[in-house]
Amino acid sequence: MHHNPYQTLGIGVAFSPNLQANLSEATRLAKMLETRLILIHVGEQNHDKEKQIKELLPADSNDYQLVFKPGNPVESIVAAVDEYDIDLLILGAVKEEKFVRYYLGSIARKITRKASCSVLLLTNPSVERFACAHIVVNGLEDEHTAQTIQTAFHVAHKLKTPRITIVEEINKERVNIKIDDDQSLQRANELKDKLRREEDERVQKILETIPQANREGIKVATQPIFGTRGYSIGHYAQIKRADLLVMNAPKRSKAIDRMFPHDMEYILNELPTDVLIVR
Structure with missing residues (x-):
């Protein structure tokens, strides 16, 4: 962008x-x-x-x-x-x-x-003015995530924010192995590592599309989290004392949009910090 x-x-x-x-x-x-x-x-x-x-x-x-x-x-x-x-x-x-x-x-x-x-x-x-020192942005697998991450870098560049963390929320249900012995624990950990690597590769591809000018002087970290969407990233932004949380806008349903999906509803209920919803 x-x-x-x-x-x-x-x-x-x-x-x-x-x-x-x-x-x-x-x-x-x-x-x-x-x-x-x-x-x-x-x-x-x-x-x-x-x-x-x-x-x-x-x-x-x-x-x-x-x-x-x-x-x-x-x-x-x-x-x-x-x-x-x-x-x-x-x-x-x-x-x-x-x-x-x-x-x-x-x-x-x-x-x-x-x-x-x-x-x-x-x-x-x-x-x-209080400086914006740390931006957290969602890295979930979605067609709009690349635009959201690009927007987060644009904002960080303009606000001179030195740090961005991209949080990849991975649904716990993707690791649905019953753990009852050392072998099943090892299998679950191997699956988690594999999912982390896949998420990281996907996000790295998005990062390659960010103009160099918008990346300059910004320390970038990725953070995979296994948990409930919306809750996990909101909680992470809160404990890391992020100054801005950047999120994809929820998809509009064809029916009258009375409710946001649960992930955004949680963010709107808790508002862990300033929130930018990217449309």
């Missing part, structure tokens, strides 16, 4: 306690990713709101467009994504009081499901 996958960044602007932090993150990301920025406020346009938003933007913000979309928050933001050719949408997660965990409100969750573009979920937006 030699081109920039993101040309237009969008963010929903709501008058919440996080507004200034969200605006700071969005303007900073738009600069680093070299995209234009669309600020979407769901509601009627008025001078006071415009003034308030402009006052909260960082002083050097100039390449942005503020749009007002009256109506239902989900439908309005999804429509703005298509109308303004937004290819990366930022949504904020909410911190649960009493717990150090984040969750997606129902509006953000519905937008995440319906938006036709990639979505970046921010768990802890900040006015000051």
